[in-house]
Amino acid sequence: MKRTALVIAIVAVVGVSSYALGAGTEKPLVATYDKIADGILASNHAETAVIQAILASHRSAGEAAAAAGKWDEAAANMALWANEGDNAVGGIRKRLLEGGHHHNAEGESKGLFEPGFVVVTVAAKKAALDLVAKLQAAKDDAARKAAWAEFAKLCDATVAAAPK
Amino acid sequence: MTSLGDALARATRRGAGLLAAVVLVAGCGGDEPPRPSSAAGGPAAAAKTARFSFRDVATEVGVKCTTWCGRKEKPHIMESGGSGVALVDFDGDGHLDLYVVNGWRIDGEKVVEKGRNVLYRNRGDGTFADVTEAAGVGDDGWGNGVAVGDVNGDGKPDLYVTNFGKSVLYVNQGDGTFHRPADPPGIDGWATGAVFFDADGDGDEDLYVAAYIEASLDDVLHAKPTLDWKGAKVMFGPFGLEGKANQYFRNEGGGKFVLATEEAGLVDEGKYYSFGVAAVDLDGDGDLDLYVANDSNPNYLYRNDGHGHFTEMGLWSGGALGTNGEAQAGMGVAVGDYDGDGLPDLCVTNFAEDYTALYHNLGRCLFKEVSSPAGIAAPTTKPLSWGVVFGDLDLDGDLDLFIANGHIYPQADTTPGAGTTFAQRNLLFENEGGKLRDVTEQAGPGLQVLRSSRGVAVGDIDDDGDLDLVISNVDAPPTILRNESPRRGAWLTVDAPGALRVVAEAGGRTFARDFVRGGSYLCASDPRFHFGLGPVAKVDRLTVTWPSGAKTVQTDVAVDRFVRVARP
Numbered sequence: 001m002k003r004t005a006l007v008i009a010i011v012a013v014v015g016v017s018s019y020a021l022g023a024g025t026e027k028p029l030v031a032t033y034d035k036i037a038d039g040i041l042a043s044n045h046a047e048t049a050v051i052q053a054i055l056a057s058h059r060s061a062g063e064a065a066a067a068a069g070k071w072d073e074a075a076a077n078m079a080l081w082a083n084e085g086d087n088a089v090g091g092i093r094k095r096l097l098e099g100g101h102h103h104n105a106e107g108e109s110k111g112l113f114e115p116g117f118v119v120v121t122v123a124a125k126k127a128a129l130d131l132v133a134k135l136q137a138a139k140d141d142a143a144r145k146a147a148w149a150e151f152a153k154l155c156d157a158t159v160a161a162a163p164k
Numbered sequence: 165m166t167s168l169g170d171a172l173a174r175a176t177r178r179g180a181g182l183l184a185a186v187v188l189v190a191g192c193g194g195d196e197p198p199r200p201s202s203a204a205g206g207p208a209a210a211a212k213t214a215r216f217s218f219r220d221v222a223t224e225v226g227v228k229c230t231t232w233c234g235r236k237e238k239p240h241i242m243e244s245g246g247s248g249v250a251l252v253d254f255d256g257d258g259h260l261d262l263y264v265v266n267g268w269r270i271d272g273e274k275v276v277e278k279g280r281n282v283l284y285r286n287r288g289d290g291t292f293a294d295v296t297e298a299a300g301v302g303d304d305g306w307g308n309g310v311a312v313g314d315v316n317g318d319g320k321p322d323l324y325v326t327n328f329g330k331s332v333l334y335v336n337q338g339d340g341t342f343h344r345p346a347d348p349p350g351i352d353g354w355a356t357g358a359v360f361f362d363a364d365g366d367g368d369e370d371l372y373v374a375a376y377i378e379a380s381l382d383d384v385l386h387a388k389p390t391l392d393w394k395g396a397k398v399m400f401g402p403f404g405l406e407g408k409a410n411q412y413f414r415n416e417g418g419g420k421f422v423l424a425t426e427e428a429g430l431v432d433e434g435k436y437y438s439f440g441v442a443a444v445d446l447d448g449d450g451d452l453d454l455y456v457a458n459d460s461n462p463n464y465l466y467r468n469d470g471h472g473h474f475t476e477m478g479l480w481s482g483g484a485l486g487t488n489g490e491a492q493a494g495m496g497v498a499v500g501d502y503d504g505d506g507l508p509d510l511c512v513t514n515f516a517e518d519y520t521a522l523y524h525n526l527g528r529c530l531f532k533e534v535s536s537p538a539g540i541a542a543p544t545t546k547p548l549s550w551g552v553v554f555g556d557l558d559l560d561g562d563l564d565l566f567i568a569n570g571h572i573y574p575q576a577d578t579t580p581g582a583g584t585t586f587a588q589r590n591l592l593f594e595n596e597g598g599k600l601r602d603v604t605e606q607a608g609p610g611l612q613v614l615r616s617s618r619g620v621a622v623g624d625i626d627d628d629g630d631l632d633l634v635i636s637n638v639d640a641p642p643t644i645l646r647n648e649s650p651r652r653g654a655w656l657t658v659d660a661p662g663a664l665r666v667v668a669e670a671g672g673r674t675f676a677r678d679f680v681r682g683g684s685y686l687c688a689s690d691p692r693f694h695f696g697l698g699p700v701a702k703v704d705r706l707t708v709t710w711p712s713g714a715k716t717v718q719t720d721v722a723v724d725r726f727v728r729v730a731r732p
Binding site: 075076078079080082083086087088090091094095097098114115122125126128129132133136137 | 403404405406407432433434435436461462464476477479480482485488489490491526528530532
């Protein structure tokens with residue numbers, strides 16, 4: 001009997017306290033979380049933007065190399081485009097994954113994206129690397145130019161299909 | 165992938181206090197007998213040994229040292245890697261000696277045995293005597309890999325052991341003993357593969373050391389299995405663990421090393437999880453390039469400009485990724501001209517449920533991944549593969565392939581539906597005109613042994629002209645596979661220290677062997693150039709190419725013998 005009374009008293013105190021706090025989360029904490037959410041979402045957009053910039057830079061460097069007939073350099077940039085950057089970028093991607101950040105978590109679960117990749121899909125990566133091999137195996141400049149043109153198309157399609 | 169639970173478990177591990185470790189310093193420990201597979205032994209197996217025959221002779225030749233690697237349960241990834249072996253003629257008597265690197269044994273949260281490395285001297289009849297104490301090479305750090313080189317240019321092979329902790333350099337004194345410098349070059353942490361090679365062409369041997377993850381002994385001792393794997397809890401990683409950077413040390417002469425990673429262009433930008441390393445001239449330009457097998461990340465291919473500056477070109481060389489553009493779990497790397505086109509090809513072992521990648525060299529440092537058409541993709545998909553070597557094991561004139569296997573999760577043995585086992589059978593592939601056929605079942609009792617193998621080194625330990633294999637195993641003694649295969653041809657072993665390449669022309673065929681340092685997994689193989697030649701009576705022309713570009717040519721060289729060619 002005494003124990004029941006004690007339980008009721010505790011529940012009442014807790015209930016009154018909650019009511020006194022407005023039965024809600026403190027507004028400053030909500031506002032802070034809201035700001036953090038803005039930051040997280042902005043970071044995701046910024047991540048997309050920087051990867052798009054990395055891709056654009058490799059495409060542009062590759063294009064210049066191709067125009068100058070520097071085919072090894074063009075191939076290198078194609079491969080780096082496929083990999084969404086060089087090994088330094090790979091290291092950052094690895095660090096993000098270590099921290100639990102997967103930009104395309106849903107796409108990864110469906111096998112569409114490699115872990116940590118933002119824009120380049122598994123299929124686009126494979127296609128780009130195949131074109132690298134095609135360019136390097138080409139017998140003449142016409143074939144190399146054709147491989148580059150295919151790659152440029154792939155870039156356009158991949159970037160256009162990427163989430164904005 | 166990293167889960168919140170895993171991250172918490174990791175944080176908890178790292179925050180755990182240091183417990184005093186009770187340490188037993190010991191040499192070789194227990195001798196767990198190998199487990200024969202169902203295919204092993206018996207008349208049926210013997211009847212199948214037509215082409216190859218290998219027998220495990222470790223015990224009978226006196227090699228009984230158990231190599232430890234943590235706990236039986238392997239709750240930390242550090243306990244997965246095992247250790248390596250080196251075949252090296254340390255005393256210059258013409259017979260290959262054996263150096264076995266050893267790790268530590270842990271029970272609960274205590275180190276209960278610091279396994280000591282062991283040097284076995286070849287008595288000349290293929291049996292070995294433990295000379296560790298006399299030679300002074302019995303380091304009891306937690307050993308991983310071993311590299312053989314000549315740090316001071318005195319012509320005597322020195323040893324370098326990568327440890328979990330401070331690595332060790334043993335400089336050969338030429339009198340059967342080694343000197344241990346107090347402050348050797350190296351990575352303090354989990355160092356893995358290492359290789360000595362003259363990167364900058366100045367005549368002395370520089371050192372490249374690979375590393376895996378950042379980890380402390382405290383992490384290892386307090387680790388708990390937190391990763392869900394087929395219904396079992398197993399060790400966590402490497403995903404979610406911080407990588408440790410590989411380093412390069414330039415030899416300033418006389419064995420004085422300075423850290424020169426950035427200067428050489430060898431910065432490990434991704435801090436990938438590196439294991440096997442090999443130095444070889446991949447593009448035929450007369451200098452040594454570098455290949456690094458990375459676990460769960462693209463492999464590195466560093467092209468040397470001839471002056472010791474490297475450009476990493478793995479991604480666009482075609483030699484860094486799997487056939488679908490995916491990063492695999494690189495463990496070991498073999499180098500050899502498996503298709504006889506004169507260019508060194510690469511073979512990289514990977515994790516279970518993934519295939520071993522064979523990269524055909526197209527020239528110009530470009531590669532095409534050909535595992536499926538070559539025949540090794542399917543047989544290598546199920547096992548977890550580590551050490552890998554090419555060698556003409558039947559002397560028929562082409563390079564065969566040997567792969568050491570063993571899982572990292574002991575829980576595989578007790579998990580229903582795991583579909584695999586901790587101890588696994590190694591694999592032997594016979595080269596049939598550039599196609600590699602799995603002949604493991606027909607290769608004698610030595611290939612039916614089930615162990616959790618890691619490294620493999622290849623060399624002629626009994627001086628009979630064919631190649632034998634030494635395999636390191638986790639928590640078990642090494643396996644020594646004596647080659648008792650029927651001979652399919654003549655042989656020639658060329659001892660040409662410092663040579664870049666040796667080409668033999670015989671019977672209308674051309675056989676090329678490149679100088680390879682490192683390779684396999686944490687191991688060092690016989691540095692001599694071994695040729696199986698098929699049915700020929702002599703080598704018409706033997707051409708040795710030196711780093712300077714100079715060539716030494718010998719004609720009408722008798723076969724079935726060892727030949728020494730001195731640098732001009």
